[in-house]
Amino acid sequence: MDNLKTKIEGLIFVAGDEGITLEQIAQATSQEIMSIQQAIDDLNDHYHQQHHAIMIHQSLDVVKFVTIDEVYPTLSFYLQLKSTRSLSQSALETLAIIAYKQPITRSQIEEIRGVNCDLMIRKLQSLDLIVEAGRETTPGRPILYEVTPEFLDVFNLLDLDELPKWEETSMKEGDELYHG
Amino acid sequence: MFYITIDQFEGPLDLMLYLIKEKKLDLFDLDVSVLISQYQAYIHSMKERQFEIATEYISELAGLIEYKSKKLIPTAKVEFDSEQQEQPMDIVDRLLAYEQAKKISLQLKERYEKRMQLLSKPPTTFDHQKQQIKHQSPHDLLKAFEKVMARVRLSNPFELKTTNKELSVSARVNELRKDILTFSSSFLMEELFKKASDIQEMIVTFLAILDMIRLQELSFTIDDDHVYLQRREYGQPKDEN
Numbered sequence: 001m002d003n004l005k006t007k008i009e010g011l012i013f014v015a016g017d018e019g020i021t022l023e024q025i026a027q028a029t030s031q032e033i034m035s036i037q038q039a040i041d042d043l044n045d046h047y048h049q050q051h052h053a054i055m056i057h058q059s060l061d062v063v064k065f066v067t068i069d070e071v072y073p074t075l076s077f078y079l080q081l082k083s084t085r086s087l088s089q090s091a092l093e094t095l096a097i098i099a100y101k102q103p104i105t106r107s108q109i110e111e112i113r114g115v116n117c118d119l120m121i122r123k124l125q126s127l128d129l130i131v132e133a134g135r136e137t138t139p140g141r142p143i144l145y146e147v148t149p150e151f152l153d154v155f156n157l158l159d160l161d162e163l164p165k166w167e168e169t170s171m172k173e174g175d176e177l178y179h180g
Numbered sequence: 181m182f183y184i185t186i187d188q189f190e191g192p193l194d195l196m197l198y199l200i201k202e203k204k205l206d207l208f209d210l211d212v213s214v215l216i217s218q219y220q221a222y223i224h225s226m227k228e229r230q231f232e233i234a235t236e237y238i239s240e241l242a243g244l245i246e247y248k249s250k251k252l253i254p255t256a257k258v259e260f261d262s263e264q265q266e267q268p269m270d271i272v273d274r275l276l277a278y279e280q281a282k283k284i285s286l287q288l289k290e291r292y293e294k295r296m297q298l299l300s301k302p303p304t305t306f307d308h309q310k311q312q313i314k315h316q317s318p319h320d321l322l323k324a325f326e327k328v329m330a331r332v333r334l335s336n337p338f339e340l341k342t343t344n345k346e347l348s349v350s351a352r353v354n355e356l357r358k359d360i361l362t363f364s365s366s367f368l369m370e371e372l373f374k375k376a377s378d379i380q381e382m383i384v385t386f387l388a389i390l391d392m393i394r395l396q397e398l399s400f401t402i403d404d405d406h407v408y409l410q411r412r413e414y415g416q417p418k419d420e421n
Contacts, residue, residue: 009238016303057298075299087292090190092285095275100284111269112277115191115236155288156295164287166280 004031005039012065014054019064019153059153095129095151096122101164103133103144121145129154186231193278195222200275207279210272213249219244249270311385347380352388357397360411369400369407 005027008059011020022040026033040063044056057066062120067075073167075081097109109117124130133146189195199218200207219241226233247270269277355374363371372389376382387407392398399410 014304017300017315018303056298064300066300069294069297072297085296086289089285092288092291092292093190093278094279096281096284096288099288100280103383112193112274112281113191114193114240114274115234154295156298159395164284166284177299 004029004035005043008036008039009043010153012063017064019059019062022061025063036049057153057156057157059156060149060159061150090115090120091124094124096144097122098124099147099151099160099163100131102146103136104146105136105142105144107142109145140153186233186237192237193220193275194282195237196240196244196271196275197282198278207272210275212244212251212271214243216241216248244271262274335347347384349384349387351389352384353391354387356388357390360398360409363411366408366410369409372409 008025011025011028015024022033022036025031025036029036040056046052047055052065053071054065055068056063090113093113094109097112098104100110106117106121109121121130124147125132127150128148129151130145131148133144134139135143147160151157157163165170186195189198196215196219199205199215200210203212203214203218205211223233223237223241233302249319358366359372359375372385373382376385389398393400397412399412401408401410
């Protein structure tokens, strides 16, 4: 392991679960972000090959050490963790819509879900999974929402492109095809 | 007999998707009339078993019927369509979009559960102020504690209660009449608020004071920030002031 990788390892270690940005590492080591990213990928390869219990988790430009899922059964036994808390189906649906259609207004979300989403939006905001992202210019200037970096972390995503494709199938063109 | 209850659905669109799958309808070539009758039958059977049906379900039924009736009426082709205006999505588009959202929510759930199994530790902190503590006296701690208590009082100025006390202004006037007999003939208005424990009592007290001024039982003078009230002695002629 060369010097840069060792430094990066130390920085990520002390940053803990708050994580450290590539930019911060670049400043602390006076290196280019490109080479930082390369070093992090190399470190991860190394941990994997050597069967380490930890890996570097990356979401956008934030990296942090996490344990790998293979050791979770052992760790949860030791820590006496009960089953992991989960998000409700309606929370997940609302997040899915926002993640794909963002920035999006509440009424647009409700159009797709068919139910009132007022409380759900406030709940997701309090969980720091979505934020307000300005207002639409249409009458009433409704608030727009988008997902946060925290959303990416919690759903194990490097960035939004990692989400599977939203298969947009509009029936508008095919309207004449069926006689309802 | 196994029933599927309304609670198992996330909303009306979820129910429609279930019915479409159950009756093997083709979402891309949707027979809306079949969907309407199935949907309606389901809502009815839920009502019979006394399940509460949220208004959203009824409203979507109306939406379905509207959509179907629009399909039946031949539409005149308008050259410059209202396409520029944003059209509300029709029911088929919404069902397709909702189906997508559901599909993706399952993947999100998987990802979430997987991520929750990756554990991390809090960041290393170094407390620079640790060394300074020994130079401080217990007195400083006491002062700090008092400040905290003052802040707590400020942030919780009133007791939280959910009593349903009936406060009438006239009852409060009667109370005040008794109270002010114990005061000197001129006193600060704040004195009368000391016993008020919540905002309602304060408002009623204030209204009572105003009423007593109107009845000329009290008069007031204002000196800078302070409002002084003067009690009118009984037997004193009212026009003397």
